[in-house]
Amino acid sequence: MANIFPPNANRRFYGIIALGMLVLALILGGVYYLNFYVKEHAPVQPVRFSHKLHAGDLKMGCTSCHAAALRSPRAGIPDTKSCLGCHQHILPNSPLIAPLRAAADPQFPGYTGEPVRWVMVNRLSGHAYFNHMAHLNRGIGCTSCHEDAAGMEVMKAPRDA
Ligand code: HEC
Ligand code: HEC
Ligand code: HEC
Structure with missing residues (x-):
């Protein structure tokens, strides 16, 4: 029987996992980034009053x-x-x-x-x-x-x- 998996199957498999993790990291990073900026509001004032x-x-x-x-x-x-x-x-x-x-x-x-x-x-x-x-x-x-x-x-x- 012919080999079902091509010889580079392993590499492809890991490549797909790595790509998946990268996409997930970008999504989580994006959510964190937005949350950070949207949650709090501290506008620059015309006088640096403390x-x-x-x-x-x-x-x-x-x-x-x-x-x-x-x-x-x-x-x-x-x-x-x-x-x-x-x-x-x-x-x-x-x-x-x-x-x-x-x-x-x-x-x-x-x-x-x-x-x-x-x-x-x-x-x-x-x-x-x-x-x-x-x-x-x-x-x-x-x-x-x-x-x-x-x-x-x-x-x-x-x-x-
Ligand atoms: C029960 C909650 C609460 C308490 C107690 C409170 N604030 Fe506020 N304050 C708010 C909210 C809500 C707003 C936003 C009001 C709006 O958008 O109409 C605000 C807005 C403000 C503002 C900006 C707008 C304005 O009202 O002119 C200032 C300055 C301020 N508060 C100062 C104070 C000071 C000083 C005290 C104590 C003497 C105080 N607050 C007590 C909830 C409170
Ligand atoms: C020496 C005067 C001074 C004192 C004392 C002072 N404030 Fe203010 N406050 C300001 C000025 C000026 C601004 C506008 C600039 C800014 O937002 O930093 C302001 C802004 C604010 C705002 C935001 C107003 C807005 O635009 O929504 C809040 C809330 C506030 N003060 C609360 C307080 C509380 C609570 C205290 C006591 C712990 C306090 N302030 C003490 C002068 C003062
Ligand atoms: C009870 C007196 C008092 C009042 C009222 C007061 N301040 Fe001040 N302020 C000070 C003192 C004291 C310092 C710190 C001086 C130093 O660092 O030697 C200071 C520092 C500052 C500084 C930093 C200046 C610098 O060059 O480092 C700014 C800006 C400022 N105040 C803005 C304001 C504003 C705006 C108000 C009115 C909403 C105000 N102050 C009301 C006493 C006061």
């Missing part, structure tokens, strides 16, 4: 900047003028502070008066409505939802929050 430094190391309370959270649905982003309360004196000539002075310090040579355009990080999908005041009045602290905000060099959030 929560880790201000809220963590300097221990500034969350509501000293996000005071609106206590009395309105939105927590709000602090006015640049409140940053200059310190940064008129602290590193006023740092290039990292220049965009703040351009926005709010008329004495600054590069003054434009254009507000700093912070990029939104947390956004509920669709038209879900969230009310900060309602939660905070029930004693739920910031960290129960914004986890490790005081440890974040760059603010980030889950994609869908």
Whole structure:
């Protein structure tokens, strides 16, 4: 009887296994890659503001900047003028502070008066409505939802929050 398997059958067999494994690795790698990027959202901000430094190391309370959270649905982003309360004196000539002075310090040579355009990080999908005041009045602290905000060099959030 003639040989059913050609002499190179073994090599072909291993070749097919190797190709299968390569395809599987590419698929798994792709899924991992997408998951990594889609899960978290940490946009580049116009000013390199660090929560880790201000809220963590300097221990500034969350509501000293996000005071609106206590009395309105939105927590709000602090006015640049409140940053200059310190940064008129602290590193006023740092290039990292220049965009703040351009926005709010008329004495600054590069003054434009254009507000700093912070990029939104947390956004509920669709038209879900969230009310900060309602939660905070029930004693739920910031960290129960914004986890490790005081440890974040760059603010980030889950994609869908
Ligand atoms: C010195 C002022 C300051 C303090 C203190 C501060 N923040 Fe912020 N926060 C900002 C600024 C400015 C932004 C916008 C830039 C950014 O996203 O990093 C911001 C952004 C955020 C955002 C994202 C807003 C969005 O676009 O969705 C969250 C959430 C937040 N802060 C929570 C906190 C919490 C929780 C604390 C306390 C642990 C805190 N912040 C303390 C100034 C402050
Ligand atoms: C209570 C005072 C205080 C307030 C208010 C404050 N900061 Fe700061 N900030 C500091 C201190 C202290 C440092 C660190 C200075 C150092 O490294 O010597 C700093 C550092 C920075 C730096 C880094 C500067 C550099 O050259 O390394 C940036 C950017 C910055 N702050 C942005 C902001 C923004 C934006 C706000 C308003 C949302 C703000 N800060 C409000 C005290 C403050
Ligand atoms: C019960 C959960 C919860 C708590 C507690 C909470 N947040 Fe939020 N926060 C959210 C959600 C959800 C969003 C997104 C809201 C949206 O997209 O409308 C948000 C958005 C924000 C934003 C950006 C948009 C805005 O509202 O202006 C900031 C800043 C913020 N939170 C800060 C804080 C701070 C500071 C505290 C504590 C004082 C706090 N949050 C407590 C859930 C919470």
